[in-house]
Amino acid sequence: MRQPPxxxxxxxxxxxxxxRDGKLEVLLVHPGGPFWQRRDEGVWSIxxxxxxxxxxxxxxxxREFQEELGTAAPDxxxxxxxxxxxxxxxxxxxxxxxxxxxxxRMTSNxxxxxxxxxxxxxxxxxxxxxxxxxxxxTARRKLLPAQQAFVDRLEALV
Numbered sequence: 236m237r238q239p240p241x242x243x244x245x246x247x248x249x250x251x252x253x254x255r256d257g258k259l260e261v262l263l264v265h266p267g268g269p270f271w272q273r274r275d276e277g278v279w280s281i282x283x284x285x286x287x288x289x290x291x292x293x294x295x296x297x298r299e300f301q302e303e304l305g306t307a308a309p310d311x312x313x314x315x316x317x318x319x320x321x322x323x324x325x326x327x328x329x330x331x332x333x334x335x336x337x338x339x340r341m342t343s344n345x346x347x348x349x350x351x352x353x354x355x356x357x358x359x360x361x362x363x364x365x366x367x368x369x370x371x372x373t374a375r376r377k378l379l380p381a382q383q384a385f386v387d388r389l390e391a392l393v
Contacts, residue, residue: 247295247328248283249308250316250385252393253335253368259393260368261386262336263377264303267343267364269350279377281329281385282363292328303363305342309334316388321381329385331392338366 251262263279265271271278284299286292293313300308313330320326343363350358371390375383 244324245286245326245328246283247286247292247299247330248281249296249300249313250281250329250331250389251300251309251334251336252331252389253333255368258370259390260370261374261389262338262366262368263374264363265365265367267361268346268348269360271364276376277379279367279374280379281327281382282366283327283329293330296328296330302344304336304366305340306336308332309336314392316385316392319381319384321379327382329382331385331389336366338368341366 343361
């Protein structure tokens with residue numbers, strides 16, 4: 236019997252960018268928790284999160300920026316970068332926004348999971364364990380493959 240297609244979830248996020256020493260840089264975040272501790276290239280993301288009911292994409296992007304980094308997104312007019320579909324089926328919308336952020340002052344929401352698995356012990360981990368500024372070539376290597384398109388679109392705009 237054929238299974239119904241998986242329902243995709245939707246997320247939205249911001250691609251915060253700045254110029255440093257004549258180079259364009261983007262802000263990326265690394266997922267927290269034990270599954271991602273030792274992984275680097277191909278797992279970073281833009282700050283993003285899932286839609287709540289009746290919420291506009293840019294509202295989601297600004298809310299998630301605040302939750303994942305502990306500070307409000309900079310003021311300014313965001314530029315749409317479109318949408319990508321990640322490997323798991325999630326649709327991600329993004330907006331480019333000029334700004335700066337001291338990543339050493341980042342504070343993230345936390346989540347709780349049983350760790351180690353089947354241990355009966357619950358542990359709390361940060362949703363995002365670090366953030367960093369990366370030039371565009373490095374960002375493409377660090378990002379989840381589908382999100383690399385946002386860097387390409389940003390570069391074409393700027």
